[in-house]
Amino acid sequence: LLSSLLCALPSYAADHFFPGPFSTDGRWMVNEAGNKLTLAGVNWPGHGDTMVPEGLQYASIADTIDKLKSIGMNVIRLTWAVQMVDEIIDNGGDKDIKTAFVDVLGQTNGTAVWQAVMKQNPSFSPNITRLQVFDAIAAECAKQQIYVHLDNHVSKAGWCCDDDDDGNAWFGDEHFDTTKWKRALGYMARHGKSWPSLMSMALRNELREPSFNRRKGAAVNWNTWYGNMTAGADAIHKANPDLLIFFSGLGFDSQLRQIFSDDVSGRDIDFDKSKLAYGNKIVLEVHDYDMGESNCTRKEAKLTQNAFAALGPKSPQVKTVFPLVMSEWGFAQQADQYQAPFASCLRNFLPKQQVGWMTWVLGGSYYIRSGVQDYDETWGLLDHTWTSWRCPECILKGLAPMVNVTLGN
């Protein structure tokens, strides 16, 4: 009944918010009624130093979600840091956000930002905690029919991943305690049971080889990847068996071929979904940024080789078929960029592949990034104050039509 009611509604978002839970069927994500899930949305960071989802000093949660709805998006990739969960568990409870802001931004600026957040979001109680802000975003998403995809972005909170030197790069890296990571995945998966909008969770953003100085002797190879990723997936699945579980690859989540193909040297894993309790919940995620390839034919061939061949069909080279989502791609929001080869190529390629995507990034500023308060994000869809589109032409001529095509309108 619910799905027939949703289909009867005229707005396109309603056509793309099917009730969960979802599982996988070959290359598709489907619900019990057989509706195929396609995602078109944006990243909303909550893993920065304050561990409070960004932008709330400039706009209410509802106003920001309204903007995504206005261009038909149906998902946010909401990022979080293991450090937040460590602090909740080990300190006997979460921090209120006033303390969180003051701890990171200092007494004067932290208090001012907190006051602005409270003014923009009058429904927040003065003692609202960080995780309760995540709850409020998830609740508004449910209300407006936007999926939440939860992404463990880092262990130690902060901007990621300009390099391999931040201690968050690989299992066992300086800040990447795998025991705490699994504990946190289970905690968030369990907590997310109270979010009707939550349909999927990712294991870890952009795994990569730590720099020589930071490396603690942990081997960076597919065996270590497989052992840790399946253990992480176990933790999510035991805590919340409804969720789809996203697996990212190596090399800043650009290399996935070893997961689905055995035609590559260095593949030493046998990824057998039938042996895993959550075998029908596994989705692969890939990231792509402009690395200077201006030939779209060549770019598509590389993406296919490294990731998109996972969509099948099965062949001697493609042993296992998976659904795939491009959970990050983006560019500076200026008119010459959305027309440049990188954006033009993906705008055509992703819908053609019938895969979902989340662009980087929603907001036009961060509370603090890399030590700079109120950091301006030139890649943000929104302007510095989260009020209007930073580049209206990029949205109206580029992104909104792409959402439309992706979701089949």
Ligand SMILES: *[C@@H]1O[C@H](CO)[C@@H](O)[C@H](O)[C@H]1NC(C)=O
């Ligand atoms: C938080 O504030 C609300 C209302 O302002 C109050 O009802 C509640 O008891 C407070 N909770 C804590 C843990 O202080």
Ligand SMILES: *[C@@H]1O[C@H](CO)[C@@H](O)[C@H](O)[C@H]1NC(C)=O
């Ligand atoms: C997880 O990664 C660590 C490296 O930090 C490695 O020592 C361990 O063997 C891996 N776990 C599994 C189950 O493969």
Ligand SMILES: *[C@@H]1O[C@H](CO)[C@@H](O)[C@H](O)[C@H]1NC(C)=O
């Ligand atoms: C782009 O790459 C393809 C495949 O390698 C090649 O056939 C084509 O000539 C290239 N186009 C240009 C304009 O260089």
Ligand SMILES: *[C@@H]1O[C@H](CO)[C@@H](O)[C@H](O)[C@H]1NC(C)=O
């Ligand atoms: C505090 O905020 C003001 C602007 O409101 C800014 O000029 C100043 O740099 C901030 N302080 C720090 C330590 O970043």
Ligand SMILES: *[C@@H]1O[C@H](CO)[C@@H](O)[C@H](O)[C@H]1NC(C)=O
């Ligand atoms: C999306 O598709 C609908 C139906 O075809 C159309 O009316 C609408 O103008 C399109 N919107 C955009 C932004 O392309």
